[in-house]
Amino acid sequence: MSQGVEVVGLYVRDQDEALAFYVDKLGFRVHTEVRNGDYRWLTVQHPEQPSFQLGLFTPGPPVVDAQTAQELRALVAKGAMPPLVLVVDDCRAAWDRMRARGVEFTQDPVDRYGTVDAGFRDPSGNGWKMIQARR
C-alpha cells in the first residue's frame, strides 16, 4: 500500500514509561525518536505492521498551553480518550503472554460475536481492546 494513515498519536503520562510498556510488554519497536529541547517526538510500530506508527506524546507546552495540558493529562488518566483496538491471531495466547509481563487487563478474554476479545490499559490509562482476527 502506498497511501494511508502513517501516524496516529496517543497522549501518555510519561514517555519513558509508555516506551517500556509498548516495547517490553506489547512487543512494539521504536520507529522514530527525535528530541528538540524538552520536546520529544517518539513513535513505535508493530513489527508486523511497518507502514503504521503509533506516536507516544505527552501533552504540554509549546504544543498546548499548560492549562490544556493539565486537562488532557486528567482525561487520559480517567480513561476518556478514544478507543484503541489491537488485532491478534490468538487472543487467549496473547493474554497469557501479556499478563505474565504485567499488563493490566480490564477484561479477560470472552467469546463474543464469533471471535474472542479482551481489554487492557496502558500505564497512562489509555484503554485497548484486543480482538482475535476472524479467519
Next chain:
Amino acid sequence: MPTAKGTSIPGRAPQDPELLRRLLRAKDRMDAASHEAWPVGRLARVSGVSEAHFARSFKQAFGVPPHRYLLTRRIERAMALLRETDLSITEIAFHTGWGSLGTFGRTFRDITGESPGTTRTRLRGTVQELGRVPACILSAAQRPGLEIAVSEKRRRGADVINGSDEKEVP
C-alpha cells in the same frame, strides 16, 4: 448551583492525574464484575485512598457517585441479557447482582421507564448489526444515563403522573 460549561468549579482544585488513574482502576474493577458487591471500602482500597476521599473524588472525576455508576452498569448488563439470552428475568436479576427480583424490577423500571419484560420484547423486535462494534463501546453507548439519583428520578416520575409541573422558572 449550576456552573457554566468550561469553567472550573469554585473551591475545587483540578484533580491530580495520578489519583485519577487510581480512581479509574476502581471503575475498571466495577466494569469487570458489576454483579459483585462494591461497598465504598472495597473501592477505596482499590484506589488506595480513604473512603470519604474516594466517594468525593470519584464523583468529581466521573460525574456520578460510585454506587450510581455501578447501577448503570448492572442495568446495561441486564439489558444485554434480556436482548441476547433466554434467561428468565429472575435469573437475570441474580446474574446482574440484585438480591431479589422485586428490587431488580423496581430499579430497572425507575431507571429505564419500562419493565424488564417490556424491554425484552422491544429489543428483540429490532434486528441490529452489532457484531462489528467492539462490545465495550457498544455497552457504553447503550448505558442508561443516570445524572440524577434514582430516588429523585422516581419522585420526578411521580410528579409527571400527578400532573404537577412547577419549577423551570426562567
